Amino acid sequence: MSQLLDYLVENEASFRKARLPALYSDFQSQRTLNPDGYQANVSAWRRALARIARSGLAPSARAASPNLLVLNCDEQLLRALESNQYGQPLALGAVVREALSQKDLMPLHDFLTAKSSIYARPWSVWNLASWTMKQLGVSDILKSDKLPAGQFVVIANVEEAGKQFQASKSAAAAAESRFERTFSKAHFYRTFNDQLVEGKQLSNTDMDVLLHFLSRDKGAILYDGNTVKIQPPGQPIEAAITEEDASIAQLKELLIYLTHQTSLLSARIDELTHAAKDAVAKKNRIAALAALKSKKLAETTLERRFATVHQLEEVAAKIEQAADNVQLVRVMEASGEALRSLHAQVGGAERVEEVVDRLRDQMAAADEVTSILAESGGVVVDEGEIDDELAALEGAEQARVAEAERVRKEAEQAREAEEMRKRLDAVERLRPEREREEREKQEAREELAESMMSSMSLEERPEPQAAS
Structure with missing residues (x-):
């Protein structure tokens, strides 16, 4: 395999070796016979072309600063992808045409000179007829299998670089003031060149493409060809470079x-x-x-x-x-x-005073109505009855508290009496045992005394005399 194909096999999941025969074959006939397989092959090649450009390995871009956002399509690309086993990719021309029709790829000149956003999809009678013919497969009959030659902007790579720019710390720091947000084109290139594609630097062509994209299609900057001004986030978009x-x-x-x-x-x-x-x-x-x-x-x-x-x-x-x-x-x-x-909207101080005066009048009227209603239809309350009822409630509460205290004391006395009874019972149970121990001790002392007396009597007895 070629060096470029080896790179795709190692880095692109859809380019595993088992799929290479299908990817290198002329799968254009599958458009109507097997639409799913056709779209899978086309998608795999689109991702591969974007990765080839982003890696800087495109054959015509081997320079000090190769294009990373622009792909050069020519015979050199076919030769770089050529394999000893599978030959050249036979359907690569169809893939590029599909990408061009879907605006995944755009001719470099068209991209740089476009006045409207690349995301605009204006419909016309011709576009509708082209789309219908494409769906029927008629348009493919009229097209050549030859690879379209030229420089094409890879929109996926441009969008990724745009995201990196908007997420970069330099862009965030530059948005703090008008002076910091304004750059010459050369200054902008030196500041952001190594922050947009990891481990690589954009070429001058790439930077021009990115500036047009950020200005025309994203509204992230203002750009007039010489001066760049970053749009501050969350603020009104400015009209033009002054x-x-x-x-x-x-x-x-x-x-x-x-x-x-x-x-x-x-x-x-x-x-x-x-x-x-x-x-x-x-x-x-x-x-x-x-x-x-x-x-x-x-x-x-x-x-x-x-x-x-x-x-x-x-x-x-x-x-x-x-x-x-x-x-x-x-x-x-x-x-x-x-x-x-x-x-x-407030109406001035005079209107406020007028509103406050009217509010006070209405509040006074409401108080007056309430007072009249209280006097005419209200219930007269006997304060003495209320005091008597309160005294009765307080007496009942005191009686309840006294009864509860008496019950508590009786329960406490009963509990103490029960504890005393239990202690006495325990003493009574221990008394026979103590008496038995005392008797045993007394008997032991008596036996010891008797034994001592016996021994003493044996010592005092005279020994018998021997016969003469």
Whole structure:
């Protein structure tokens, strides 16, 4: 297999080896005989072409900065995909035509010069007739099997790069102020070039395609061919690039250039200083003087560059401050209009006083009606009866509490009496056992005394005399 086909087999799931014979065959006849198989093969090749372009491995794009969003279709692409076993993909021309008809691919020139969004699908009699012929398979009869040649924008790759741009931290940081949101085309390219496709850099053609896409089709930026201005999220979309925007972009570009010059001059001064020291060490007075003169000239130039950079930074700060003032005035103007509208709805202080007076009158009338109704139809309450009823309730409550306390004390006394009875019963049960133990001890003492007496009587008895 070719190197490009090996890459697809390793990275594209639909290009497993078992499917290669079908993908490399002329499957155009399956459009009517097996529509599902036809669409599966076409979809697999569309994804493969998008991946080939995004990888930078397209054969005509092997340069320092290959196109990642634009695919070059020609005989070189067919040869790069050619396999010793399967040959060239026979239906690749049909795949490209299908992609062109569905606007998955667009000719580069048409994409860059289109006035309306690529997502617009205007219907016409011709489009309707073309669609009908396509569904019937008639249009394919009139077409050649040859691969359409040219440069085609891969819409899927452009959309992915657009998502990466809108999600990038640089775009979020740039949206904070008008000065930060405005770029020259070259400055925009340097800032975002390595943030849109992982591990790769866009070519100049890719960047031009992306700028047209973000401006015309997504409304994420304003772009006039030279100046780029990021649209702030959540704010009204601005109409066009203004002269002030172009001036800001040029100012930022000049600042970047001069800052780069100061870095180069600083490095040059360090290099000349080192050269002068080496010349002195080698006792080469002429070389040392030449290095010192060049160093002095570089220092003078550097000083002027720093002064210019400082002036430009002051100008940039003033521009940014002026832009903030414009925004502040607009906000204040809008706030004033909002307050005026709200005050108009209120009707002024006189109308408010009138409304409050009418409200007070109505509240007073309501109180008066309530008082009249209370006097005429209300029930007269005897305060004495209420006091007597309250006293009765309090007495009943005190009696209930006293009875509960008496019952509690009786229960407590009964519980204590029961505990005392249980202790006495326990003592009574232990008394016979103690008496038995005392008797046993007494008997033991008596036996011990008797044994001692017996032994003493045996010792006092006289021994018998021996016969003479």
